[in-house]
Every structure is written in structure tokens, then in C-alpha cells.
Amino acid sequence: MNLSITLRDRRTYKEYAGLFMIKTGACIVVALFLASLGYICYHGAGTLSPSFLSSFPEKMMEEGGILPCIIGTAILSVGAMAVALPLGIACAVWLNEYAKEGPLKKLITLAVANLAGVPSIVFGLFGLAFFVTVCDLGVSAIAGILTLAVLTLPIVINTVRETLSQIPNSWRESSLALGASKTQTVLRTVLPAALPGILTGAILGLARAAGETSAIMFTAAVVSTTNLPNSPFAAVMSLPYHIYVLATTGMNPDKAVPIQCATALVLLMTVFALNLMAFYIRQKSSKRPA
Known part of the structure; x- marks a missing residue:
């Protein structure tokens, strides 16, 4: 006892x-x-204002705003998703719906898992070596977009695969029993049901791309510009790289810190809003009756 x-x-x-x-x-x-x-x-907070969001940097970035950084971040993030999303969906559908169990499927699954754990600086060096040098794209928005697309691809694949695996097999069987082909079942039954998960993956990918510095510092980013990009082959400013530049250029801290923090606040609010949107979509889809 x-x-x-x-x-x-x-x-x-x-x-x-x-x-x-x-x-x-x-x-x-x-x-x-x-x-x-x-x-x-x-x-x-004191620096953040409409003029700060809608003006160009001035006087060696000690004054002015971050408009080109916002535009550049939007171009890179949306462009990366435009490339990564269809590729990620196609890969996830093939792995979940078509691929048979075997060495090839295991190899691709392992490659995606390892790709998700690669440091972003490695993606940046890959983008510099391949897209900038071999493909001769130069330091440009398109090189940054392709680099970020490779970086965010595992996020899209894993999110879509997880969503596809949660769709009941009875839905597929019912569609096939009604005479639909495998492709028709995937396109008309499985993918529409997986739409919330696909949107979640896209939004999470956008948030990841928006916050990246290392992946674009060698491929797309420029320290400062007085013009908005008018070509995919033009270099762009971005919010995270702008913060990095302000922190490493030896500016007067009294002038640099408020601009750094205001830029970081804009980036944080953007990423937080995207993650909140992804969480809302996932929560809403999880409550949907099967």
C-alpha cells in the first residue's frame, strides 16, 4: 500500500x-x-504613416518611404506563387492520386522533405549559380521569383498532399462507380474538395516568400532605386532586404532604427495577416461536413 x-x-x-x-x-x-x-x-509606430508607405527612399535611405520595397516584395511573392502553385499541385496530385508505392515515390517524397529543410541561403546560392549565371537572367525580379518558387515548392506540395489525404476515399469510389475516369474524378471531385487546403498552401507560401532575405539578396534585390520595376529583368527592392541593408550600412542609428522598425512592422503585419488568413481558411474547412 x-x-x-x-x-x-x-x-x-x-x-x-x-x-x-x-x-x-x-x-x-x-x-x-x-x-x-x-x-x-x-x-x-511613429514613423509609420501613409507618406512612408507611398514614397521613395531619400537621402541615402535616411528619409523617405518604402514604396519600392512593398512593390518589390509583392512582385517576388506573387510571382513565386504563380510558378510554385501549379507545379506543387501537380506534384501533390501525382504523389497522392497516381503514384504507386515504390522506390520512385519514396525518393520523391524524401526529396521534398529534405528540400523543405534546406537553409534559405543555399537556395540563394543555387539561384545565383543557376538562374543568374547559367540562365543569364542577371540580378533581376525573374531570377528572384524562380528562386523563391523553388524555396516555397515543398510548402505547397506538403500542404496540398495533406489536404488530399484527408478527402474520404468513398468520394473517389462513388465518382468512379458513376462512370467517371480517374482524371475526371481528380479534376471534378478531389481538387474542388481540396480547394481550401490549396488556398492555405498558397497563402503560407506567400508569407514565406515575403519574409525571405537570403534567397533574394544574390538574385533579385537592389539596395536602392528611384524607379519602380518596369520589367521582369529589373532588380527590385524588398522589405526584408531593406531591413538588412539599414542594419549593415553603418547609418546613424537615430535615423536608421525608426525606419528599420517601421519597415519590420509593415512586414510583420503582412506576414501575420497572411498566416491569419490561412488559419481561418483551414479552420473553416475543417468544420465543413464530410
């Missing part, structure tokens, strides 16, 4: 200790996030 109580007490203590460590870790993460957000808001 006493031994049983002792063992139960030990388990209880271990549970409390584990729970305490988990809560402490969570509190530390939240505190760090709030501290970072508070610092950015404190230093950047």
Missing part, C-alpha cells in the same frame, strides 16, 4: 515538473515575442 502511494506520488511530481517546464517554456517564448513586438512598435 505504501509502495503504491509512493509510486503514485512520484508520478504526480514528475507530471507537475513536466507541466511546469512546458508552461515556463511557453511563457518565455510569448515574453520574447511580446518584447520584440513591443520594441518594434515603440520605435517604428
Whole structure:
């Protein structure tokens, strides 16, 4: 009896200790996030204004706004998704609906998983070596778009595959039983049902592309410009690279920090809005009756 109580007490203590460590870790993460957000808001909120969002950098980026950074980030992110989304959907559909179990499917699945874990700086070096040099695209928006498309491809593939795997097989069987072909079943039954997941993957890919610095610093980004890009072969400014430049060019901190923080605040709000949209779509689709 006493031994049983002792063992139960030990388990209880271990549970409390584990729970305490988990809560402490969570509190530390939240505190760090709030501290970072508070610092950015404190230093950047005063600089953030309509003119800051709609004007060009001036006086060696110590004044002016971030309009070309916003436009450049939008071009790179949307362009990357325009390339990665159809390729990712096609790959996910083939892996989930057509590919038979075997070495080839395992190899592609392993390649996608490994690609998702590759550091973004490696994608940047690949883009520099292949798109900029071999393909002779130069440092340009199109080179950055293709590099970001490769970077975001695993996100799209994994998200779409997860969605496709959650669609009941009875839907496919019912479609085939009614005389539809495999392709018709995929196009008219499976993909429409997977649309929320596809949208989620696209939005998450957009958010990832918008926040990338290393992948574009060698392929697409320019320090400063006085014109908006008028060609896919023109270099562009971007929000994350602009923050990096402001932090490393040796500017007067009194002038650089407010612009850095205001730019970071715009980037954070953009990424947060995209992630919130993806979360909303996923939550809404999960409540939909099967």
C-alpha cells in the first residue's frame, strides 16, 4: 500500500515538473515575442504613416518611404506563387492520386522533405549559380521569383498532399462507380474538395516568400532605386532586404532604427495577416461536413 502511494506520488511530481517546464517554456517564448513586438512598435509606430508607405527612399535611405520595397516584395511573392502553385499541385496530385508505392515515390517524397529543410541561403546560392549565371537572367525580379518558387515548392506540395489525404476515399469510389475516369474524378471531385487546403498552401507560401532575405539578396534585390520595376529583368527592392541593408550600412542609428522598425512592422503585419488568413481558411474547412 505504501509502495503504491509512493509510486503514485512520484508520478504526480514528475507530471507537475513536466507541466511546469512546458508552461515556463511557453511563457518565455510569448515574453520574447511580446518584447520584440513591443520594441518594434515603440520605435517604428511613429514613423509609420501613409507618406512612408507611398514614397521613395531619400537621402541615402535616411528619409523617405518604402514604396519600392512593398512593390518589390509583392512582385517576388506573387510571382513565386504563380510558378510554385501549379507545379506543387501537380506534384501533390501525382504523389497522392497516381503514384504507386515504390522506390520512385519514396525518393520523391524524401526529396521534398529534405528540400523543405534546406537553409534559405543555399537556395540563394543555387539561384545565383543557376538562374543568374547559367540562365543569364542577371540580378533581376525573374531570377528572384524562380528562386523563391523553388524555396516555397515543398510548402505547397506538403500542404496540398495533406489536404488530399484527408478527402474520404468513398468520394473517389462513388465518382468512379458513376462512370467517371480517374482524371475526371481528380479534376471534378478531389481538387474542388481540396480547394481550401490549396488556398492555405498558397497563402503560407506567400508569407514565406515575403519574409525571405537570403534567397533574394544574390538574385533579385537592389539596395536602392528611384524607379519602380518596369520589367521582369529589373532588380527590385524588398522589405526584408531593406531591413538588412539599414542594419549593415553603418547609418546613424537615430535615423536608421525608426525606419528599420517601421519597415519590420509593415512586414510583420503582412506576414501575420497572411498566416491569419490561412488559419481561418483551414479552420473553416475543417468544420465543413464530410
